[in-house]
Amino acid sequence: MEKRVNFKGIWLPLLLVLPQLVVTAVFFFYPAGQAIYQSLFIPDPFGLSMQWVGLGNFEYLLGNAYYRASFVTTAIFSILVTLVSMGVALYLAVLADRLIKGSGVYRTLLIWPYAVAPAVAGVLWLFMFNTRVGVVTWYLGQLGYDWNHVLNGEEAMGLVVVASAWGRISYNFLFFLAGLQAIPRSVIEAAAIDGAKFWTRFRTIVWPLLSPVTFFLLVVNIVYAFFETFGVIHTITSGGPQQTTTILVYKVFKDGFVGQDLGSSAAQSVILLVIVGILTIVQFKFIERRVHY
Amino acid sequence: MSDIPDLECRSISKSFDTFKAVRDVSFSVPQGTFFSILGPSGCGKTTLLRMIAGFQKPSGGDLLIKGKSVLDVPPNKRPVSMVFQHLALFPMMNIGANVGFGLRQRGVNKTDVTKQVERVLERVGLGGVADRPVSSLSGGQKQRVAIARCMVLEPDVLLLDEPLGALDLKLREHMKVELKQLQSEFNTTFVYITHDQSEALVMSDQIAVMNHGVFEQVGTAKELYYEPNTAFVAGFVGEANRFGATVDGKTGDAVHMVTSYGQTLLGLNAGHGLSKGDKIDVFVRPEAVRLSRKSSDVAGMENSGQGLVENVLFNGANSQLILRDQMTGAEMNVALPQTGEFRDLKRGDVISFGWASQQTRCYRAGIEK
Numbered sequence: 001m002e003k004r005v006n007f008k009g010i011w012l013p014l015l016l017v018l019p020q021l022v023v024t025a026v027f028f029f030y031p032a033g034q035a036i037y038q039s040l041f042i043p044d045p046f047g048l049s050m051q052w053v054g055l056g057n058f059e060y061l062l063g064n065a066y067y068r069a070s071f072v073t074t075a076i077f078s079i080l081v082t083l084v085s086m087g088v089a090l091y092l093a094v095l096a097d098r099l100i101k102g103s104g105v106y107r108t109l110l111i112w113p114y115a116v117a118p119a120v121a122g123v124l125w126l127f128m129f130n131t132r133v134g135v136v137t138w139y140l141g142q143l144g145y146d147w148n149h150v151l152n153g154e155e156a157m158g159l160v161v162v163a164s165a166w167g168r169i170s171y172n173f174l175f176f177l178a179g180l181q182a183i184p185r186s187v188i189e190a191a192a193i194d195g196a197k198f199w200t201r202f203r204t205i206v207w208p209l210l211s212p213v214t215f216f217l218l219v220v221n222i223v224y225a226f227f228e229t230f231g232v233i234h235t236i237t238s239g240g241p242q243q244t245t246t247i248l249v250y251k252v253f254k255d256g257f258v259g260q261d262l263g264s265s266a267a268q269s270v271i272l273l274v275i276v277g278i279l280t281i282v283q284f285k286f287i288e289r290r291v292h293y
Numbered sequence: 294m295s296d297i298p299d300l301e302c303r304s305i306s307k308s309f310d311t312f313k314a315v316r317d318v319s320f321s322v323p324q325g326t327f328f329s330i331l332g333p334s335g336c337g338k339t340t341l342l343r344m345i346a347g348f349q350k351p352s353g354g355d356l357l358i359k360g361k362s363v364l365d366v367p368p369n370k371r372p373v374s375m376v377f378q379h380l381a382l383f384p385m386m387n388i389g390a391n392v393g394f395g396l397r398q399r400g401v402n403k404t405d406v407t408k409q410v411e412r413v414l415e416r417v418g419l420g421g422v423a424d425r426p427v428s429s430l431s432g433g434q435k436q437r438v439a440i441a442r443c444m445v446l447e448p449d450v451l452l453l454d455e456p457l458g459a460l461d462l463k464l465r466e467h468m469k470v471e472l473k474q475l476q477s478e479f480n481t482t483f484v485y486i487t488h489d490q491s492e493a494l495v496m497s498d499q500i501a502v503m504n505h506g507v508f509e510q511v512g513t514a515k516e517l518y519y520e521p522n523t524a525f526v527a528g529f530v531g532e533a534n535r536f537g538a539t540v541d542g543k544t545g546d547a548v549h550m551v552t553s554y555g556q557t558l559l560g561l562n563a564g565h566g567l568s569k570g571d572k573i574d575v576f577v578r579p580e581a582v583r584l585s586r587k588s589s590d591v592a593g594m595e596n597s598g599q600g601l602v603e604n605v606l607f608n609g610a611n612s613q614l615i616l617r618d619q620m621t622g623a624e625m626n627v628a629l630p631q632t633g634e635f636r637d638l639k640r641g642d643v644i645s646f647g648w649a650s651q652q653t654r655c656y657r658a659g660i661e662k
Contacts, residue, residue, distance in 0.1 A: 186381035193346060194395030194446065195369040204394075208385040 032273065038266035045260055057267035066243060067251070067268075074247040077161060078225035085165035086217055089172030094202070096173075097180040107177070114170035118228060122235030125163035149237065153244030156237045160245050163236060164229040172217050179213035180206070219283050226276060248272050297360040299324045299482040300345065300450050305354030307340050314340040316506040317354070322450070322484060322499070327476050329485045329493040332503035333529070338486045341503070342452050345484065347371050359449055369398075374443035375452040379459055380435055382427045388414070388438055389423030395446045413445040414438075417475065432460050433468055437475075444479055453485040457492060469495045490530050494518070502526045521563070524656035527576040534579065534625050537658060540571045548655050550575070554621035559595040560653035572658040579613060580628040581652035584635060584644055591647030600625065602642045614638065616646060 007013045039057050041050040061067045096106055113121070128136045129149060137147045149155040183206060191201045207214075230249050233239060239246035239254060246254065248268065256265025298321035307315040315337045322328045330338045343349045345356065347368035355362055363371050374395075383391050392413060393406040401409070407423075414420055417437040422430075430438060436456060443451050457465045457472075473496045476483045487493055493500045494514040501511040502525070510522045521527035528535060538550040538558065548560045548567060552575070560575055567573060583591055591597045600616030603624070612629040627646060629635055638644065 184379065184381060186377040186379060187383060189346075189348060189368075190375070190377055190381040190442075191383070191394065192348075193368045193371075193373070193375050194442070195398035196394070197369070200398065205383060 035266045035269040039270050042263040057263045070251050080161045081164045081225040082221040085168035089169045090176050093176035111170045118231030121167045122232040126236050156245050164232045179210045183209045301357040303355040305351045308352045325480045326498045327483045329497040329500045331493040336503045337506040372449040374448035376439045376456045378454045380439040392442045413441045417441045450482045524574045533576040538575050554623040556621040559650040560655040563654040573655045574658045576654045579626045582627040582648045588645040591645050594647035595650040597647030
């Protein structure tokens with residue numbers, strides 16, 4: 001039974017929700033409003049005056065080939081990060097679920113990467129793959145492969161995907177493992193005794209029952225890939241080479257704070273806001289229908 | 294009925310580290326039998342069932358189904374099926390898909406699956422529901438779907454792991470009868486585990502009472518009830534008055550004893566090899582005790598006394614009387630006759646009671662593990 005509390009007046013309940021309202025207003029509505037406001041102007045380089053341009057910033061952006069390329073980059077990047085981090089996490093979770101001894105140690109060790117800040121994770125991977133002193137680069141060189149993510153756009157993309165996905169695996173792993181352990185053992189045994197082998201059981205029983213977790217992680221991971229990977233990209237590639245790893249969020253930063261084009265940067269933020277909104281609606285509308293709670 | 298039993302266990306054992314869950318259990322179940330394994334929780338019955346299903350490997354012994362050893366056969370290849378404690382229906386599939394799951398795994402073609410599923414659902418009284426979701430069913434119907442899902446595969450042996458545990462009392466009573474009917478209709482061997490003695494007594498052809506990893510006794514419901522071999526069976530199956538006593542002497546099977554309350558009684562040596570001075574446990578069923586308002590009526594019985602009514606526990610046909618023996622102070626539970634003869638009996642009344650020595654079963658104390 002849900003417990004409901006009835007207040008007599010309006011002031012006490014208002015006071016109780018006020019902190020949340022203030023936080024939301026100051027840190028969400030105000031910046032978002034500012035972004036929308038600024039996206040309609042072009043400021044001068046010194047920030048002393050602003051010129052009204054209406055939707056000019058948006059028009060310019062949508063006609064800009066670099067900006068459109070950033071869309072494609074972002075799509076590839078977030079799909080890869082989500083697939084890699086969720087795929088590896090699911091694989092590890094299935095293994096951990098079958099583990100009887102030492103699962104505690106295994107789990108604890110797997111959670112560690114989550115505690116590493118994205119920028120630090122980026123530096124770690126950067127060291128390993130550094131074109132001159134990187135350990136992995138050296139071994140790849142021994143194998144005859146010349147690794148150079150500074151010049152090769154595909155390698156750069158590969159590296160930021162791996163570095164971004166790596167930190168995310170722990171998080172996904174925890175959720176998948178919890179999801180797997182919530183599936184009653186007897187349901188899986190019932191399928192087994194009815195003749196289903198491991199892979200069939202996974203496909204017909206485990207995967208459908210895991211779908212709420214998978215759906216949740218899908219939403220969370222795409223949002224992660226869109227926004228929180230900034231630190232990784234900033235430390236490893238700074239969006240290069242030739243903008244091959246410049247995802248939308250990174251471009252907001254680069255055009256705004258490096259290029260000092262605050263109007264365009266604000267317009268990009270607004271576009272990003274709209275995209276994430278649409279993505280979330282689409283996910284809940286269409287994918288959730290296929291989910292069994 | 295063929296001569297080869299459907300299921301046979303030969304001194305099967307299972308240890309977990311140092312704990313012996315099942316020790317040297319041997320039994321065989323003929324075709325078409327409803328065989329129950331009855332025991333308190335932790336007695337090893339679930340382990341035994343899981344070994345038969347193939348989810349656990351025995352530490353020793355052999356397991357035969359239709360005369361063939363299945364020790365090395367994985368669960369999905371054994372000709373057994375299992376109804377799980379919480380039924381384990383697949384929540385994301387409809388009823389038809391649930392029942393047809395095993396057939397699809399065997400590669401049966403779609404039209405045959407649909408046909409067989411419909412046929413088995415009709416047999417359990419649920420025809421025409423194949424397209425409905427599992428969640429639309431009541432507890433009892435889910436039970437029937439779980440059984441249909443097993444029976445469609447035509448197993449040699451159906452294992453049932455306390456499937457009535459999740460149901461409420463009324464439905465459980467109803468399902469007992471229904472399960473027994475389904476079993477005789479399908480004529481399949483059922484191995485049923487439960488801790489509920491009434492489920493076992495009502496449904497089973499044969500019952501094995503299990504305790505601490507061993508079978509204490511295997512027999513029909515009546516044998517277990519009237520002739521329990523051990524003190525554990527006497528105490529676990531049915532209700533009984535139980536008291537401690539010391540053997541005073543023996544004539545044949547008859548035991549003369551003195552209870553801890555100082556009462557002298559005559560009983561039956563149901564255990565083995567009692568001698569003077571042995572401590573024993575004595576069991577008397579509440580319904581074995583005869584009540585009378587006149588002491589002369591019970592004077593002919595070997596054991597008798599006068600009791601003060603301490604309490605009347607009225608429960609329809611299962612009403613009981615708690616008596617305190619006026620001489621010794623011993624407490625006794627006595628079933629009230631269903632004739633209504635004693636309906637005006639109340640607390641503080643005095644009544645005569647007595648029971649035969651044949652109904653007084655004595656076992657050596659302390660051997661119950």
